[in-house]
Amino acid sequence: xxxxxxxxxxxxxxxxxxxxxxxxxxxxxxxxxxxxxxxxxxxxxxxxxxxxxxxxxxxxxxxxxxxxxxxxxxxxxxxxxxxxxxxxxxxxxxxxxxxxxxxxxxxxxxxxxxxxxxxxxxxxxxxxxxxxxxxxxxxxxxxxxxxxxxxxxxxxxxxxxxxxxxxxxxxxxxxxxxxxxxxxxxxxxxxxxxxxxxxxxxxxxxxxxxxxxxxxxxxxxxxxxxxxxxxxxxxxxxxxxxxxxxxxxxxxxxxxxxxxxxxxxxxxxxxxxxxxxxxxxxxxxxxxxxxxxxxxxxxxxxxxxxxxxxxxxxxxxxxxxxxxxxxxxxxxxxxxxxxxxxxxxxxxxxxxxxxxxxxxxxxxxxxxxxxxxxxxxxxxxxxxxxxxxxxxxxxxxxxxxxxxxxxxxxxxxxxxxxxxxxxxxxxxxxxxxxxxxxxxxxxxxxxxxxxxxxxxxxxxxxxxxxxxxxxxxxxxxxxxxxxxxxxxxxxxxxxxxxxxxxxxxxxxxxxxxxxxxxxxxxxxxxxxxxxxxxxxxxxxxxxxxxxxxxxxxxxxxxxxxxxxxxxxxxxxxxxxxxxxxxxxxxxxxxxxxxxxxxxxxxxxxxxxxxxxxxxxxxxxxxxxxxxxxxxxxxxxxxxxxxxxxxxxxxxxxxxxxxxxxxxxxxxxxxxxxxxxxxxxxxxxxxxxxxxxxxxxxxxxxxxxxxxxxxxxxxxxxxxxxxxxxxxxxxxxxxxxxxxxxxxxxxxxxxxxxxxxxxxxxxxxxxxxxxxxxxxxxxxxxxxxxxxxxxxxxxxxxxxxxxxxxxxxxxxxxxxxxxxxxxxxxxxxxxxxxxxxxxxxxxxxxxxxxxxxxxx
Numbered sequence: 001x002x003x004x005x006x007x008x009x010x011x012x013x014x015x016x017x018x019x020x021x022x023x024x025x026x027x028x029x030x031x032x033x034x035x036x037x038x039x040x041x042x043x044x045x046x047x048x049x050x051x052x053x054x055x056x057x058x059x060x061x062x063x064x065x066x067x068x069x070x071x072x073x074x075x076x077x078x079x080x081x082x083x084x085x086x087x088x089x090x091x092x093x094x095x096x097x098x099x100x101x102x103x104x105x106x107x108x109x110x111x112x113x114x115x116x117x118x119x120x121x122x123x124x125x126x127x128x129x130x131x132x133x134x135x136x137x138x139x140x141x142x143x144x145x146x147x148x149x150x151x152x153x154x155x156x157x158x159x160x161x162x163x164x165x166x167x168x169x170x171x172x173x174x175x176x177x178x179x180x181x182x183x184x185x186x187x188x189x190x191x192x193x194x195x196x197x198x199x200x201x202x203x204x205x206x207x208x209x210x211x212x213x214x215x216x217x218x219x220x221x222x223x224x225x226x227x228x229x230x231x232x233x234x235x236x237x238x239x240x241x242x243x244x245x246x247x248x249x250x251x252x253x254x255x256x257x258x259x260x261x262x263x264x265x266x267x268x269x270x271x272x273x274x275x276x277x278x279x280x281x282x283x284x285x286x287x288x289x290x291x292x293x294x295x296x297x298x299x300x301x302x303x304x305x306x307x308x309x310x311x312x313x314x315x316x317x318x319x320x321x322x323x324x325x326x327x328x329x330x331x332x333x334x335x336x337x338x339x340x341x342x343x344x345x346x347x348x349x350x351x352x353x354x355x356x357x358x359x360x361x362x363x364x365x366x367x368x369x370x371x372x373x374x375x376x377x378x379x380x381x382x383x384x385x386x387x388x389x390x391x392x393x394x395x396x397x398x399x400x401x402x403x404x405x406x407x408x409x410x411x412x413x414x415x416x417x418x419x420x421x422x423x424x425x426x427x428x429x430x431x432x433x434x435x436x437x438x439x440x441x442x443x444x445x446x447x448x449x450x451x452x453x454x455x456x457x458x459x460x461x462x463x464x465x466x467x468x469x470x471x472x473x474x475x476x477x478x479x480x481x482x483x484x485x486x487x488x489x490x491x492x493x494x495x496x497x498x499x500x501x502x503x504x505x506x507x508x509x510x511x512x513x514x515x516x517x518x519x520x521x522x523x524x525x526x527x528x529x530x531x532x533x534x535x536x537x538x539x540x541x542x543x544x545x546x547x548x549x550x551x552x553x554x555x556x557x558x559x560x561x562x563x564x565x566x567x568x569x570x571x572x573x574x575x576x577x578x579x580x581x582x583x584x585x586x587x588x589x590x591x592x593x594x595x596x597x598x599x600x601x602x603x604x605x606x607x608x609x610x611x612x613x614x615x616x617x618x619x620x621x622x623x624x625x626x627x628x629x630x631x632x633x634x635x636x637x638x639x640x641x642x643x644x645x646x647x648x649x650x651x652x653x654x655x656x657x658x659x660x661x662x663x664x665x666x667x668x669x670x671x672x673x674x675x676x677x678x679x680x681x682x683x684x685x686x687x688x689x690x691x692x693x694x695x696x697x698x699x700x701x702x703x704x705x706x707x708x709x710x711x712x713x714x715x716x717x718x719x720x721x722x723x724x725x726x727x728x729x730x731x732x733x734x735x736x737x738x739x740x741x742x743x744x745x746x747x748x749x750x751x752x753x754x755x756x757x758x759x760x761x762x763x764x765x766x767x768x769x770x771x772x773x774x775x776x777x778x779x780x781x782x783x784x785x786x787x788x789x790x791x792x793x794x795x796x797x798x799x800x801x802x803x804x805x806x807x808x809x810x811x812x813x814x815x816x817x818x819x820x821x822x823x824x825x826x827x828x829x830x831x832x833x834x835x836x837x838x839x840x841x842x843x844x845x846x847x848x849x850x851x852x853x854x855x
Contacts, residue, residue: 015039027056039079048073064101070094084125092117092152106141116151124159138183145178164203171196189229197222211249211318218248234289237261240272249315252276258283265289278309279332295343295371303350306335324394331356343370348380359386367418374420384412407431407462421445434458434471450479470502485517486544492517494524506532506563520544534558547585548607554579561657571656583607588642595652603642613640628763630737632679633707639674644682646670664690672703679705697722710735712742720749738762743779756784764800773802778811788815799823809836 010017020034035047049072055065071094078087093116100109149172156167177190198220208216225241243256258272269285284303291298310330317325338350346367354360367378389406396404410431417424427438436458440451453476460469475497482490498511508530515524526537534557541550558574561567577594588607591600603610617638624630647669648654658664665686672682686699701714715730726749733742743758760777778797783790793812800808807825814820822839 015044028054028059042077042079043075044077044079044081046073046075047071062102062104064098064103066096066098066101069096086123086125087120088123089120090118091115094118100144106139108141108143110143110145112146113148114151115149115153118152119154120156122155122157124157140183141180142182143178143180145175148175148178149173163205164201166199166201168199169197170194173197184232186232187229188231190227192224192226192229194222194224197224208248209318212247212251212315213249213318216248219245221246234262234264249318251312251315262289276309276312278311279307281306281308291342297344298342300339300342300346302337302339304335304337306333308333308335321394321397323397323400324391327391327394327400329355329358329391331358341366344368346370351382357387358389358391359384376418376420378418380416382412382414384414386410386412403464403466405463405465431462432459446481447483448481449483450477452477468504472501473499474501475499480517485522486520488520488544490517491519503532506530508532517543532560532563545585548583549585551582552580567657567660569660571653572659573653573656575653575656577653594654596649597647597652597654599646601642601644603640605641610640610642613638628765630735632705632709632737636679636705636707637676639676639679641675643673644671662692664688679707680710681705693724695722695724708736725749732758741779752787753784754787756780758783773800775800778813783813785813788817788819790815790820807836 005022006017006019009015016038018034018036019032021032023029023031025031030050030052032050033048035045035050036043037045049070051068051070053067053069055067058065071091073093074091076087076089076091078085080086093114095112095114096110097112098108098110100107100111102108150170151172152170153173154167154169156165158165173192173194175189175192177188179188180186199218199222201217203215206215222243222245224243226238227241228237228239230237238260240256240258243253245253253274254277255275256273258269260269260272262268265288267285267287267289269283272283274281282303282305285301287300288298291300309332310328313328313333314325317328334352334354334356336350336352338348340347340349348363348365348367351363351365352361361382361384363380363382365378365380367376367380369375369377386406387408389408389410390400392406393400393404398404410429412430413426413428415426421444423442423444425438425440427436429436434457435455437454437456438451440449442449453474455472455474458472460472461467476495478492478494480490480492482492484490485492492515494513494515496513499509501508501511510529511527513524513526515522517523520543521540522543523540524538526535528535535555537552537554539550539552541548555578557576559576561575562570577592577597579590579592581590583589583606585606586604588603588605588610589601591598593599605613617635617640620635620638624635647667649667650664655664666688668686670682670684672680672684674680680703682703684699684701687697689696689699695718696716697719698717699715700717702712704711712733712735713730715728717728718724718726720726727747729744729746731742731744734740739760739762741758741760744755745753746755747753758779760779761774762777764773764775776799778792778799781792790813793814796810796812798810802808809823809825811821811823813822820840822837824837826835826837
């Protein structure tokens with residue numbers, strides 16, 4: 001029979017089904033062992049044993065008496081059999097006993113259910129299952145579950161769309177007295193006790209943040225006790241006898257107790273209390289079903305009290321600086337709140353918060369017609385008084401050294417009035433003799449808004465006592481329509497006037513800012529006319545475009561750098577300049593002009609493409625450096641297209657500023673450009689640079705890049721008319737794909753070569769795996785030092801620097817008269833990194849001094 005049954009089932013399902021043993025004993029006792037179901041080499045089901053014992057005689061009367069159903073060690077993998085999900089798991093042990101199943105009257109009594117060592121994993125697929133709209137026959141069953149026990153049971157689920165993962169584990173759980181009447185919609189539970197439970201909830205792949213992180217919740221040591229649960233229409237009841245847990249962040253719930261009940265008329269939470277080792281929270285709510293059906297009738301009364309300790313506050317301040325956490329007071333935050341009324345008229349009768357010694361807030365208000373957006377009215381007011389708020393300075397992350405403080409005895413009053421879609425907000429801050437007042441209105445239907453700001457004699461010095469900024473007075477007005485500034489239909493207007501700013505011994509005024517937004521174009525105008533700064537600026541920006549598109553012009557006619565402390569003495573002429581900057585879809589341009597000084601940056605690329613291409617060039621360069629080989633052709637392809645130029649004579653702010661430090665020059669010019677077609681090319685030139693009594697006639701630098709190398713040349717030339725000394729010094733270099741070279745040459749006023757010496761550097765990675773560093777080779781073969789020609793003895797002209805910073809040197813350099821220089825590393829020393837022998841022989845100090853004096 002076993003072979004016939006398995007063969008028939010295999011053929012019908014297309015699966016490979018095997019059963020080790022099937023026993024059917026009188027009267028009705030079925031035992032199945034060793035079940036295995038395989039589909040395409042994947043095991044769908046493995047079952048050690050299933051035992052079912054059912055009484056026969058009650059079946060004749062339409063009743064079922066189940067003496068025992070026992071299932072042991074089952075393993076399941078649904079693969080793609082269930083649309084939209086995959087179910088995997090193991091079931092260790094399952095027992096069911098049921099005496100009293102009446103099929104005719106649709107009644108069932110389940111005497112005992114036990115489940116242990118069971119772990120289920122549910123993976124939701126990224127598919128959509130059509131909703132089943134087929135009407136099903138009504139279920140009128142009455143179920144009575146007497147006892148159920150769970151031990152070592154876990155469940156996990158993963159949602160692919162948003163990387164959400166959830167998991168729960170039950171150490172032990174017991175349920176007693178579960179009743180359900182599906183016809184009357186009655187559900188009840190006498191007792192539930194859960195212990196040794198844990199749960200995890202994670203969203204995304206980012207690691208959990210410090211403190212409590214709502215995207216990564218992990219609770220353990222959970223214990224829950226419920227009893228007297230009831231649901232039957234409006235008749236509901238639940239009692240929380242105990243609830244404790246510990247969370248990953250350190251949050252610990254020592255106790256949660258309370259009761260919730262309702263009947264045909266009322267809904268009540270008479271006492272819900274949450275305790276942690278450091279805090280206590282109480283909630284009372286009493287209302288009527290009438291409030292939900294007729295919002296203008298009924299009544300809602302609620303009270304909330306909380307005493308929240310510092311330790312729990314800090315759990316929700318995980319990302320804040322340590323200076324703030326340490327400075328926050330060790331006192332409980334006390335919160336009281338209460339409401340009384342209904343949706344027709346609701347009183348906020350008790351609203352307060354206090355951190356003793358730091359601040360206290362009191363408030364209240366009333367609301368009418370809460371559900372009617374046109375007839376809704378209300379007022380909410382708050383009054384805050386401060387004491388010691390210096391701990392707020394810790395939010396900056398800087399040491400609390402008195403540079404930033406929060407003054408004591410400030411008063412803040414706030415009020416919000418609601419009249420249909422019209423909102424009005426008033427805010428008044430008092431600090432000593434200073435004040436800040438804000439008056440704002442908003443219509444939520446038309447999105448028309450207006451805001452006024454008035455700052456009068458506000459003492460910045462009270463907040464920044466170590467700075468020289470004192471009282472501030474200003475006024476500002478903003479108005480417009482449309483809260484989405486990216487919309488063409490939005491418009492706005494801004495006006496700001498600086499009435500007075502006391503900075504050191506200056507009292508600055510006559511500063512104004514005007515701005516407009518219309519049709520997606522934002523414009524601004526800034527002007528200043530006082531003893532420190534005289535200037536005017538205008539700008540525009542298209543806020544609706546996906547790329548930066550705007551322009552700014554700035555004209556500074558006078559900026560006193562000496563009075564600002566940026567120059568050691570007054571400049572010859574006032575510091576003045578003009579700036580113009582523009583970014584478009586295919587243009588980036590910036591230019592500064594001041595006297596005969598001009599600086600500009602131009603590119604035929606938009607700002608974002610220019611930044612992206614610059615970043616790509618750096619990435620390519622760093623990769624090649626890591627690989628110890630440059631590819632100039634590849635580097636040129638990654639270059640952005642841009643040109644930078646700078647030129648200056650003697651009549652400009654730079655020249656005036658350098659003059660205060662006894663530095664002058666005749667003219668300066670710099671021009672560099674980059675593009676994939678011609679690489680990096682540029683030159684820089686300074687004529688007649690004077691620093692105190694030193695004069696350098698010409699300083700130059702030239703760079704040119706082709707597809708194989710970068711050529712560099714720079715130097716200093718002092719002509720025959722130089723008041724000190726005539727000479728020429730040049731530096732010539734090349735950066736090639738696999739090495740780089742730099743050589744210095746010095747000639748005196750007679751054209752005699754006093755120095756001709758250079759170095760070639762290249763990565764050294766060969767040598768049986770031991771080479772990993774840079775080798776420096778001195779060039780040329782016959783260098784010149786102090787007007788004497790030298791040669792290297794037997795090619796001893798190199799210095800090797802290993803990546804571990806150990807130096808290997810072998811340099812022997814001598815002239816025909818025996819003057820020379822020798823440096824050798826001691827290879828026998830395996831301990832020291834820098835143990836080197838050095839020898840100098842017959843050095844002519846007078847000849848060396850000729851070079852040093854001219855340099």
